[in-house]
Amino acid sequence: MVGNNPSIFQGEGYDFIELREYMPGDDIRHIDWNITAKLQKPYIKIFREERELNVVVASMLNGSVYFGSKRFKQDVIAEIVAMLSFSTIKNGDLLSSYIFTDRMESHLKPSKKLFSVHKNVEEIVNFEALNHKADYKVLADTLFTRLKRKSLVIVVGDFFEIPDFKLLAKKHEVVAVVVRDILEEKPPKMGFASLIDPESGNVLEGDFNDATVASYAKKVTEHDRELYATFRKHHVRFTKVYTHESAGVALRRLFEGR
Structure with a gap:
């Protein structure tokens, strides 16, 4: 591993970006329970500081x-x-x-x-x-x-x-x-x-x-x-x-x- 990511993509602070459906291995602490309850499917919050690729x-x-x-x-x-x-x-x-x-x-x-x-x-x-x-x-x-x-x-x-x-x-x-x-x-x-x-x-x-x-x-x-x-x-x-x-x-x- 070199740096945080093997990519030129850059993160910008801690701003909320989007919601996406939970996938196996995601951190359950990021689950948005309100949206999950409404849609009956687990959703998590994605933030720029995570720079998830x-x-x-x-x-x-x-x-x-x-x-x-x-x-x-x-x-x-x-x-x-x-x-x-x-x-x-x-x-x-x-x-x-x-x-x-x-x-x-x-x-x-x-x-x-x-x-x-x-x-x-x-x-x-x-x-x-x-x-x-x-x-x-x-x-x-x-x-x-x-x-x-x-x-x-x-x-x-x-x-x-x-x-x-x-x-x-x-x-x-x-x-x-x-x-x-x-x-x-x-x-x-x-x-x-x-x-x-x-x-x-x-x-x-x-x-x-x-x-x-x-x-x-x-x-x-x-x-x-x-x-x-x-x-x-x-x-x-x-x-x-x-x-x-x-x-x-x-x-x-x-x-x-x-």
């Missing part, structure tokens, strides 16, 4: 995350989601979790319970990512439509496609965590080999010599330049985590540098 962690689990020279990217994504989620719960904020491929695979409603973290991480670890494609437009459109309250949205994936978070970032604060394996960016010379596309299952055969590998690495570099330029253009903060590195260090740098 609605944190949304979205994981993109397409086939390419089923890869890793040290650890699978899918496992690293699960670790990152766990750290972000436990930090959210510890800070007393509301946590929502999503899993996407080319559709919304699962969704856990806003909660302050540790059970929601355990369930989401277990779903990520056990998810059959092979033969699933990524569609960041589906992710962005779904979150834009479903999230009514201004939120801190953290998207975790390998981002081998350029997402358009322009509208989502205007409505919410968006953070991207790019998870990669070093061999994806700097592959070794393999000679003649057969590779399988983890999204489509198609087999690619060829001679992966020095020239081929260098050409591939150049394309990845160009892709990432465009990716980072797009993030900056849309005011999306981002960091990259490799499978052989400490995810905690990268996340700390990301939120300290706000």
Whole structure:
């Protein structure tokens, strides 16, 4: 945890903001008993001094995350989601979790319970990512439509496609965590080999010599330049985590540098 919140949102004093329906884990001392009695449902008061965040962690689990020279990217994504989620719960904020491929695979409603973290991480670890494609437009459109309250949205994936978070970032604060394996960016010379596309299952055969590998690495570099330029253009903060590195260090740098 860095400061009070891993967000640029700021609180302003102790002014009353709104009433909202009670959720498991909320402080019962903030229940408005008059409104609760009238509506026959428990409601709590939200004050600016609490600066309660609605944190949304979205994981993109397409086939390419089923890869890793040290650890699978899918496992690293699960670790990152766990750290972000436990930090959210510890800070007393509301946590929502999503899993996407080319559709919304699962969704856990806003909660302050540790059970929601355990369930989401277990779903990520056990998810059959092979033969699933990524569609960041589906992710962005779904979150834009479903999230009514201004939120801190953290998207975790390998981002081998350029997402358009322009509208989502205007409505919410968006953070991207790019998870990669070093061999994806700097592959070794393999000679003649057969590779399988983890999204489509198609087999690619060829001679992966020095020239081929260098050409591939150049394309990845160009892709990432465009990716980072797009993030900056849309005011999306981002960091990259490799499978052989400490995810905690990268996340700390990301939120300290706000």
